Amino acid sequence: MKKIILLFAIGLIILSMQSCDKAPLNQPNVVLPDSLREGIFVLNEGNFQSGNASLDYIDVYGNAYYSDVFKVANGKPLGDVLQSMNIINDKIYLVINNSGKIEIIDKKTFKSISTISGLRSPRYILPISSNKAYVSDLYDNSIAVVDLSNNSIIKKIQTQTWTEQMILSGNNVLITCPNSKYILGIDIATDEIKDSIELSYGTESIQQQNDSTYWILCSGNQTKNINAGLYKIIYNNSTFKVSKTFVFASNELPNKLLLNKNKTSLYWIKKDIYKMSVSDSILPNTPLIYADGKNYYGMALDKKYDELYVSDVLDYVQKSKAYRYSATIGQIKGLFNSGTITRDFYFNY
């Protein structure tokens, strides 16, 4: 019997070892910025199907970093895969891709105001008037037209392909379609596809240089042996014209095209970060910023201070690091820790 007691005693000791398994103390930032001043939103995609997307906020004046402001303000997680955000009519629209919804939150309190649902795999939201917006979609082969007054979907414009970035150009919206060769032009008055232009495969990102000049980055398709390309196109009186073409080498995969405030320099990520003048006639050979073991993923331009914000997502299953670089010479200016898979930065100046 003694032995049995001894055995049970050992059992108890073992059970008490459970205390070794306490979760680490993670101090969540429960304070919210009292009011929204000049600041930067950090969009963290989170892991696919893990529901750990988050929106962080940097109070530039207060020099403070606030993590996961949506969860702190609303007491629930934001959702699955935060894709993009936009500020429309002084409200923040957060596009939650894999939750198929857009969360609308108050700009000051971050409290949830409303939700746009009924979307399949939303990517970006673009206001086209004070009460109308377009939403692009990965799988729905459409552009959803949203009535901003009641946050309902009025109709869907069929596109037959994945729709991604959108730019308002006069009475038209230009749309990239990463699964195709095309840029679509939609007439905002009729909500109908009016024009399209065929470029290289995988129209990924678009930037506007002036009223009629656009830059488009195509990521190509390696399995189809189509190289990536950078295009300068002229869109005038509803007609497209390719004005310049740059072709990347066969194994190169550039993405995230950006244009600076003065509309003089283009930037993209191709493992390293590249910069090119809009007047250059060849693609740059050497990067502006070397990745140096970093896994660059998200990139945005702070046009006020002419700085590049670039995220290093490491192995995708840990917190990202965000780097600030001078957009002119690529010199490092700062570094901070952000959330899981930081996808984008939004500057609210």
Add this chain to the structure above:
Amino acid sequence: MLFCLVLRLWAVAQAYQSNPIDSNKQVLPNKNLKPIDIYANKLDAFKTGVKTQHIDTLFIQIQQANSVADVLSKYSQIFIKSYGVGGLATAGFRGSSANQTAILWNGFNLQSPMLGQSDFALLPTSLFENVLVEYGSTSSIYGSGAVGGSVILQNGALFQSGLRSQFSYSFGSFNNQQQVLKKSYGNKKTFSSIKLFNPWGDNEYTFLNQGKEQKQTNAKLQQSGLLWDEYLQINTHNQVSLHLWVQGSDRQIPPAINTLDKKANQQDESLRLSTEWKYMRKLYQLNLRSALLKERIAYSDTNLSKSSANSGQYNTFIENYFHPFQNHYIQLSANYSYTEANSDAYSESKQQNRLALFASYKIVSDTYKLSTCINSRKEIINGQDAPLVSSLGFEFTGIKNFKLSYNINQSYRLPTFNELYWNDAFAKGNIHLKPEQGWSEEFTAKYVLPKDKFKKIQSEITSSLYYRYMDDFIQWTISNGYSSPMNISQTKSMGLELQADINYAMKDSRIFMKALYDASQSTIEKSYLSGDASLGKQIAYSPRLKYSLTLGANIKSFYLLYNHTYTGIRFTSSDNNEWLDSYSIGNFSVGQNIKIKKIIFSYNLNINNAWNENYQVIVNRAVPMRHYQFTLSIKI
């Protein structure tokens, strides 16, 4: 650290030695079930120093209506990473990945050549009489994949058992039902057995999402299959057998919590055919066995059109066992396999030829009560050398009531077909991948408590310490716009496992207890990423702590069981900034095997998650609260 623990264990062990009565018998908690005639794989004899756990037959019986994943998660030290009822379930040992777990059926590894892992939810418990768990690496015998450990599914030939039939029907919560029909016939020379099963269910259970009740959607499943075993004892020297296992499964994949329901669906089909000829002499045995293993997986959801993947493997072994002198055992074997796989994501059908030679030598010293065994295995894949791996094991029984074992070995895992050949717009395989390789060691002390005067109490304690180091760990990383696997990190695992069994027998009843405890530290030691915060951190989804306690009683034909499983926190991010809380699950089982003349009527009721724990095994995958399962069975 390992040494300290050894010392501590030693001290504990010494304290127990006061009243030794010789006993080396294993505790068999369930005496009611007749032991079956197992034709164990001869290779088992060469796994010297490897810790093996036989899952008790009663535990297998009460999980008849469930999968092997349910058996292992409750009664072994394996962590089962399950996506919910019937959903994908993979197994990790001692901090290893699912790809480092071998699963063996008639000596053939069932790990998918494409995925490198096996879905334990697709292994119905009702098909197997025995489930064995081997902790630690046996790569020097089984080759690639047997890194963390192996799960062995066994059936034996019951010659002279006559005609037997069994029919069971199970039903339970969420409209889960299953019918199982087993028939077997055994005479002096032959044994035939056929088992048919067909589980189905809706699984639309309610779970809590941020405090609110929510109903699971798109969770239906349907499965059916058969296992047919045929044995023929030609004469005293020759035995042949044939085994056929055909199975089909159609599962809806429920959405992750807070994501849109994509109406995902997966179909898994498999055909496994194996044959064996055994030629047995006193000093020599030849085993010649071959298998054809085919599988097909088809997936579709509203966003993606149907994609499918097929693989076929032909695998053959020639095993020679020599017993030249007393206490000397030699094994010399060869294994050839040809695998072909095709997937919508491969540019073309891919082939792999593998040839392996492996040999073992074991000496048993009666004087020193010591067994020593060395194993070596060399493999050539598509004409290229794979690592030569060896192992050395000892078992020492020179101290009364103790069995001490030690094993040191090298192990490896070859890249899977997907890791090598995947090729679509989002992901690309890497044909330059090296095998994951490393080494491990373990020390196990088994102590059998001396029997009391009346031989009522049988108890034993097994404790193991292990250490494993793996280099060139393969991980998918995304860079330059697409995902690709790379040999990026080094991992280290070490831990302590304890197992205690107590059995207290009375006149026609008994009480028993089984306790399992596993503390493990598995960390990433080196990474190619700069500023990687995962260094030194616990690997995602490997719990640092897991234990289970099973208490049971048999009173005549009636039994009552309580199983309690604790699973510690699992980090979900590699920098350990995100995790899932620990959970404790309580499960009750009651049942009875009533014998009326020659017929045995049985019933079993399982109350799972009895304390209504709200938990997640995998982030955002809903699991059911308290649920029930009832099985009725008739056996002639």
